[in-house]
Amino acid sequence: MxxxxxxxxxxxxxxxxxxxxxxxxxxxxxxxxxxxxxxxxxxxxxxxxxxxxxxxxxxxxxxxxxxxxxxxxxxxxxxxxxxxxxxxxxxxxxxxxxxxxxxxxxxxxxxxAFRRAARQGPEASEVRVPAARVAESGRAEPPAPDLWQTPEPAVDPGLDTVGEMANGPVQIDCVATP
The missing domain is CATH 2.40.50.140 (Nucleic acid-binding proteins)
Incomplete structure (x- = not known):
């Protein structure tokens, strides 16, 4: 327009x-x-x-x-x-x-002095909580105070690489081929 x-x-x-x-x-x-x-x-x-x-x-x-x-x-x-x-x-x-x-x-x-506003309403549901921040009870913990901060993904020591997809951290098993 x-x-x-x-x-x-x-x-x-x-x-x-x-x-x-x-x-x-x-x-x-x-x-x-x-x-x-x-x-x-x-x-x-x-x-x-x-x-x-x-x-x-x-x-x-x-x-x-x-x-x-x-x-x-x-x-x-x-x-x-x-x-x-x-x-x-x-x-x-x-x-x-x-x-x-x-x-x-x-x-x-x-x-x-800038103060970040707390998210409210329908926009709050758009905040994705990474799988690494899910408590043992199965409920998501509130997001970190700094929404720009990248959370550390959970890493399985048996896997070589960690990636990030829309649904949360993804572990990729790297296999060397001859």
Whole structure:
């Protein structure tokens, strides 16, 4: 599809409002982007006009935005641009919305401490627990805190190589042929 994607750098202008809907939770806030230009005559930076956008973040991104973002904070927002026109009190108005794909703090203007969010909902069932992490009771133990960490597979000392397939570790018996 031909969608227009944009990346904006600016500040949160309103409180983040989070609501649950039939299609998942959504966080919405207004985002202010002010143009800054170098004025050669005065040898200093000057502010240009400010543009305001309504940013919507859905599902887990929306929950994380609602828990992490406050008014005045500098952000980088990446998403799909949507322009809509509505008639309000007999006047035609144009609104510019961003359907966010990624939102993050602008680290050129401050620091942040990242905390990995706990997985919830249907996405949690997609986490595959390797066979090596199944307890003796036959139930899977919770995944390691670092989901990027590769677990050590169980190795049978009688076999030479260990591989990994979609269903867990696979041991391959290597036989030398004359």
């Amino acid at each position: 031909n969608e227009t994607t944009v990346t904006l750098v600016g500040n949160v202008a309103t409180n983040v409002e989070y609501r649950e809907t039939l299609t998942g939770g959504v966080a919405r806030f207004r985002f202010a982007v002010t143009v800054r230009r170098w004025d050669r005559e005065r040898a200093l930076w000057t502010d240009g006009p400010t543009s305001f956008y309504t940013v919507s973040a859905w599902r887990s991104l929306g929950m994380n935005v609602a828990a992490s973002v406050s008014v005045g904070e500098p952000l980088v927002v990446h998403g799909r641009l949507k322009v809509r026109e509505e008639e309000h009190e007999g006047r035609r108005k144009t609104f510019v919305d961003i359907d966010a794909v990624a939102v993050g703090h602008d680290l050129s203007r401050g620091t942040a």
